[in-house]
Amino acid sequence: MKALAYLNKFLWKYRGRLFLGFLFILASNIIQAIMPSIVQDAVDQFKTFIEQYAAVESKEIFYQEKVLPFAGYIVALYIGLALLRAVFVFMMRQTIIIVSRLIEYDLKNEIYDQYQRLSLSFYKRNNTGDLMNRISEDVSKVRTYLGPGLMYPINLICLFTVTLIFMIDKSVELTLWTLVPLPIMSVLIYLVSSTMNKRSERVQHQQSRLTTFVQETFSGIRVIKAYNRQSESLNSFTEESNEYKKRSLRLVLINAFFAPIIMLLIGLSTIITIYVGGIKTIGNEISYGDIVQFVIYVNMLTWPFASIGWVTSIVQRAAASQQRINEFMNEQPEIVSGEKSIEQMNGKLEFRNVTFEYPNTKIEALNNINFCIEPGKTLAVIGKTGSGKSTIADLAARLYDPTEGKVLIDGVPLQKFELNSFRSHIGYVPQEVFLFSDTIANNISFGLENEHSLDTIRQAAINAHIDHNVMEFKDGYETIMGERGITLSGGQKQRISIARALIRQPELLILDDCLSAVDTETEEVILNRLKKLEKPTTTIISSHRISSIQHADEIIFLDSGKISERGTHEDLLKLKGAYYKLYLKQLAES
Ligand SMILES: Nc1ncnc2c1ncn2[C@@H]1O[C@H](COP(=O)(O)OP(=O)(O)OP(=O)(O)O)[C@@H](O)[C@H]1O
Ligand SMILES: [Mg+2]
Known part of the structure; x- marks a missing residue:
């Protein structure tokens, strides 16, 4: 009672x-x-x-x-x-x-x-x-x-x-x-x-x-x-x-x-x-x-x-x-918002001795991860399935807080920032695409708060290399997608999801294995577009495919939550380790 x-x-x-x-x-x-x-x-x-x-x-x-x-x-x-x-x-x-x-x-x-x-x-x-x-x-x-x-x-x-x-x-x-x-x-x-x-x-x-x-x-x-x-x-x-x-x-x-x-x-x-x-x-x-x-x-x-x-x-x-x-x-959100609001984000992202354990399973998904991405640069994360790539993405978007260590933006731990203010500066494309049963235009402009024109939406779509597909549809951007975007192909959904992140012109872009369903040609177009965005954007991209990440400024190779190799593509090839083996394998396949 x-x-x-x-x-x-x-x-x-x-x-x-x-x-x-x-x-x-x-x-x-x-x-x-x-x-x-x-x-x-x-x-x-x-x-x-x-x-x-x-x-x-x-x-x-x-x-x-x-x-x-x-x-x-x-x-x-x-x-x-x-x-x-x-x-x-x-x-x-x-x-x-x-x-x-x-x-x-x-x-x-x-x-x-x-x-x-x-x-x-x-x-x-x-x-x-x-x-x-x-x-x-x-x-x-x-x-x-x-x-x-x-x-x-x-x-x-x-x-x-x-x-x-x-x-x-x-x-x-x-x-x-x-x-x-x-x-x-x-x-x-x-x-x-x-x-x-x-x-x-x-x-x-x-x-x-x-x-x-x-x-x-x-x-x-x-x-x-x-x-x-x-x-x-x-x-x-x-x-x-x-x-x-x-x-x-x-x-x-x-x-x-x-x-x-x-x-x-x-x-x-x-x-x-x-x-x-x-x-x-x-x-x-x-x-x-x-x-x-x-x-x-x-x-x-x-x-x-x-x-x-x-x-x-x-x-x-x-x-x-x-x-x-x-x-x-009575349940309290585990992610507590800080006070500091961000007017200007430079986009320097740093993981300092980050260890993360999933609270419900006690699985240690990340162990002592260290890296620092300078503003506008790209860090790539590659590794086998279950190695912790998505976990890094989730921590960078502050969907979780690290168990130990710190995630910092411009030298300030994420916990200090006001959550909404922080998130308004990032674009996050999750591994599992989710689209709302709404028009394509509304799905792309989902994260925009203020008025926007069709041109803005199209620009984002062009950058995600989906505009030409959408224009072929009878209703164009007004095409209503079925539940979870069931009327689109896997690769189309991924690109709409990318456009949704790009339209916000984020300072920090997190791409979690979001090119897995597109062919290598399309992938290349998108990666080139990303390099030419109007604003310098710090990017963290994870993938299974070396082709997606080889041009990154730094690549880290994850193995069971630990960084086993790191460097540029060339460095890693010279190392002749796990990355090199993966490269040869994928080269043979293609
Ligand atoms: N919500 C969760 N709760 C408990 N454990 C999880 C959860 N999500 C992931 N894990 C575990 O954490 C580890 C790392 O998972 P993660 O999703 O980061 O891997 P991944 O590298 O992204 O894999 P994939 O390439 O398949 O996407 C795995 O062992 C996984 O079983
Ligand atoms: Mg993943």
């Missing part, structure tokens, strides 16, 4: 509306409690009319002058009150349920904002399904608590207090008898609804397994078809969806208990009321009308009492959900 305290700040924010909502609840319940006493009045009055009817002489006049006006008055009063109550109920939902939606909105935004603040390693630790659930499923459970979960209990307290005053005024003993079954009902409903919740959670869990499964099938459809796994895939799906069906049926079973329990207990209360009330009427303690009034009260109180059980389980679920949300909200 403590977890829900997190929401208090939102409740406080909307306190005005909530207070109004409370007033509406109170008003609607007072009216609701008055209405049965009108029925009571009517019943007793008509009983008197019936008794008088036999004795009066002019029956027509009696009917016209006494009965009809009274009936008219009662009907008008009852309908009038019912309408007034309807207005209050409407207003009550318009205030309280709306507050719950507003808080849902705030909470979602807050979670999304927190997601964006958290560091890369957080995303490596948690899977996408979890992240999605927090912001959709869990928030919606919390919302149920804020809406119905607040409204019904307040409603019950109001209604119960008001009706109790009316009932006790009539007969204390009858009131006690009438109320006996209601708490029993609350407990039973609680038991049923908590079982129901457990089962519906299991249904939901299976539902998300199904979704994940189907989603994976769609993304992996090429592999599935190529390996002829359609029927196996269908079998697994049938299995999963069979499980879903079983769980749903179990939920339906427990659901079916809900209504009968309520009806049974209303029936019980009604019978007790009529029996005890009947005895009291015979003893002339109360009137016929009073019994009717009590029966209506019993029916009126049923749903609110049933809702206690229901609300209890809603609150429990909301608390569990909020607990999960809080876990993420």
